[in-house]
Amino acid sequence: MQKEEIYLLVGPTAVGKTDISIQLAKRMNADIISADSIQIYRGLDIGSAKPSMKEREGIAHHMIDVADISDATFSVAKYQEAAFACIADIHARGKRAIVVGGSGLYINALTHPLHFTNIAGNDTLRKELIALEEETPGILHKNLSAADPVTAARLHPNDTKRVLRALEVLKLSGKALSAYEMDFVNTKQAETRYRAKIAGLTMDRQTLYARIEQRVDGMLENGLLEEVEKLYNAEYSRSLPALNGLGYKQLLRYYHQETDKNSAIEDIKRETRRFAKRQWTWFKRDANIAWFDITPPCERESIVEKIETYFFTNDGEGDTKYGSEGESAGPHTEPVA
RNA sequence: GCCUCGGUAGCUCAGCUGGUAGAGCAAGGGACUGAAAAUCCCUGUGUCGGUGGUUCAAGUCCACUCUGAGGCA
Numbered sequence: 001m002q003k004e005e006i007y008l009l010v011g012p013t014a015v016g017k018t019d020i021s022i023q024l025a026k027r028m029n030a031d032i033i034s035a036d037s038i039q040i041y042r043g044l045d046i047g048s049a050k051p052s053m054k055e056r057e058g059i060a061h062h063m064i065d066v067a068d069i070s071d072a073t074f075s076v077a078k079y080q081e082a083a084f085a086c087i088a089d090i091h092a093r094g095k096r097a098i099v100v101g102g103s104g105l106y107i108n109a110l111t112h113p114l115h116f117t118n119i120a121g122n123d124t125l126r127k128e129l130i131a132l133e134e135e136t137p138g139i140l141h142k143n144l145s146a147a148d149p150v151t152a153a154r155l156h157p158n159d160t161k162r163v164l165r166a167l168e169v170l171k172l173s174g175k176a177l178s179a180y181e182m183d184f185v186n187t188k189q190a191e192t193r194y195r196a197k198i199a200g201l202t203m204d205r206q207t208l209y210a211r212i213e214q215r216v217d218g219m220l221e222n223g224l225l226e227e228v229e230k231l232y233n234a235e236y237s238r239s240l241p242a243l244n245g246l247g248y249k250q251l252l253r254y255y256h257q258e259t260d261k262n263s264a265i266e267d268i269k270r271e272t273r274r275f276a277k278r279q280w281t282w283f284k285r286d287a288n289i290a291w292f293d294i295t296p297p298c299e300r301e302s303i304v305e306k307i308e309t310y311f312f313t314n315d316g317e318g319d320t321k322y323g324s325e326g327e328s329a330g331p332h333t334e335p336v337a
Numbered sequence: 338g339c340c341u342c343g344g345u346a347g348c349u350c351a352g353c354u355g356g357u358a359g360a361g362c363a364a365g366g367g368a369c370u371g372a373a374a375a376u377c378c379c380u381g382u383g384u385c386g387g388u389g390g391u392u393c394a395a396g397u398c399c400a401c402u403c404u405g406a407g408g409c410a
Contacts, residue, residue: 077371
């Protein structure tokens, strides 16, 4: 039986996904599902570059504003479950679903056969483990090596966040993380829920960096400071995942008088560039992405058409890719000179 | 015009009494299994301002020269 198809648009931050996704949705009779770990939160609007109602041009957007800032429990697993429900609903209404976003893990949760465990994060246990680690540095990784050597070998001892989670799953379920069915590199496409057509948007690095600079300045003009000041006044815990997003974290530091305004702004720009780099690294390894270079000058109209054509091309699973004349060459066009 | 102190990685600088260079930041590459805009790992990219000299050997010593800062006139 033929699997249902979903369409995805991915790429580094500030590359221009939003604009193109809306053009595509209009042409394709589609709803948009966001795959953005920060746009999830209500109240994080300007800094997360959440498309305004006007920008959405009447296209329905899902998986935006679905969690509260104070909610520290949102996770990929929840995202995956809710996004799958959205897709089913959209399909039931006879429309297509376009997933657009830059959160690599969220994307993979939809395109790869990732079956997350049913073990929720446990704060008390985490605190205990952190205390243990502080007392005896390295102990956590050592303990993990004994109980789940496969996972331990994969994780660097300093990557406490992941080591912690592995131990958490182990203690709470009695089952090693490595024993859960996962295929992160997606060699088993047959087991994915949908047939995914993924388009990647990329551009020349220097150009993207310049756009990031402009975008941050634009956010400031549009009231990012006021948005963050409100959060500061609300006295949220600063360890909340929502408040560790780019822009929020750095400006909160400024409001707490830990840095001056200009350095905070420079930090946002630098961290955003680094983030874009990490996104490239993430998406680069997914051989199923067809890349489209939108470095200006290039007609956005024609890119939208090309992507739509690619989406509607029947190329059989894992078969040849559209855009052999260049679009699939890879995410970066060239290294920085 | 004279004197002093500088000129070494993209930036700020370190390099003892000669043995063809190294830190921080920036940058680049990578990982990623319920926090992922998070978290973590790896990497030095250099006509040591230029030319000539002394020496087996010069970033280091000498001469000249270019250049920056300051001081004295």
